[in-house]
Amino acid sequence: MNSKITFPELIEHVAAATNTSKRMSELFLKELFATISQALINGESVRIKNLGQFKLEDVKPRKSVSVNTGEHVEIPSHKRLVFVPAKAIAERINKPFAHFGTEMLDDNVTDDLLKAIDIEMTSATNNEDDTEYAEDDAPMSGFIAPVIDNINNIEDIELPEEEETETAEVTDDAQDVAEVAPQVAEDIVPPPFVMPAVTIPETAPTSSDNNSPAAQEQTPVQEPQQTSQVTPPVFVPQEEPEVNQGPPTIETPQQPVVSDYSEPANEVYQEEQSDEYSIVELERTKREIARKSTLRGISYGVIGTILLVLLGWGVYMLGVSHGADKAKSDAAQSGDKDEASNTEIVMRQGIAEADSTTAVEEQTDTKVITDTCTQSFFLEHMAKKHYGDRVFWVYIYEENKDKIENPNSVSPGTIVVIPPAEKYNIDANNPESLKAAYTKRTEIYTKYPTVESKHRKHHRHR
């Protein structure tokens, strides 16, 4: 993702795909682009089946100002190259968003509301990612935002875990989003859902418990806020059963059908006339959001206190044990990264250190540190975290050869043992140690080549 494929890599791919020699593939590609270029220079447009068309457009001369001297110059007429992708490839590339369509916005949807939803969702995803990766505007946030924009379907997302909307569980919201992220990447993403502006914060206090008494409490709060387009709904006490039975055209949100959630959203949206249903859905989704945000607050508080306690314990242990250096760096690093996995690490370190104080410090066998791979947190990140340099993933791989088949694709959820630094003489500051790691890395990559590893040959080592 977002990597650059170089020409040599391209040659290899084409050679592999057609079972021809690399030399042949290279000759072909060079000749191909030479021919295309020549045709373009001659003024001819070139069309490649299933790829697209390279067209030349005339650009009229225009007046401009010279950057250096400031005097007026005229940019002469020239030709501009335009590439128009073929329908097949354009559709294929847009596949993740294929189900989206342009949606009308009601007057009630304010920009602030849409922004608020985006911010909430991107901050949720930020917790998941390792800080190593720059959180730029590209895929991640975009992928998540539309999904959760469809507030209706937050239920769909949560349900596979909960199976019941009524039980208030303190689930780690970072995990919720992790569930969503892989699904989003693969499955069809639903169109953005639009919510009439009945403000969320107001419903938060009233919806903290999800029983029908709360729902009844809500009606007096809700009704005055309804906009004129909404007929006084029949919703309250029957709200829950009504939704469950629902109109036949809307799939009941109870079904944890992740890949189909484009349907309900479309249906709901088009059922604009039957305000009852859309209101009902909205009410549920608002309460879900409110509940979700309170849950989130609670869970963060809980995690925060646990973290503090463990850190305190870790520091105390530091004072007792002599093997201070490694523990210190680990504890320090655990402070600024992903919370969920860090509590694990710190806990284990704390336990490990408690053990080691009773035994002799030299026995590194008693210190068993493990880590779990997630979608965005794998060997290189672990190496960076535990050893201070990414390249030392090679030793983590060595240690866990039986668990990891291919170091380039470690499945999420794999628990790997982090060997103590002394075992392989890992020292981020020692150039010898670094060198050894580099050689090891090239060894491994010759066995398990990746696009990136070939890439590395063209880049300077860090």
Added chain:
Amino acid sequence: MDNKKLVGLVAEKLGRSTEDVNKLLEAFTEVVSTRCGELDSIAIPSFGTFEAKKKNERIVINPGNGKRMLVPPKIVMSFKISNVLKAKLK
């Protein structure tokens, strides 16, 4: 120049059959498709770069009736020409 002609020219220059060249061209197109589908970019020296860009969703306003619409996010393919070729085209 359409596809057939291009393939013919390349086949002639290489001294291979048009079927072979067709296969190679198909493979190339396939690589571009899959890679751009994963948002990678493919750089061809002295020619240009094929890349895929993600466009976020945005709100547009129909000036006629003032209605607001939400345009969905999408991924589009684009081609960035190399300076070498640009100079040649001038």
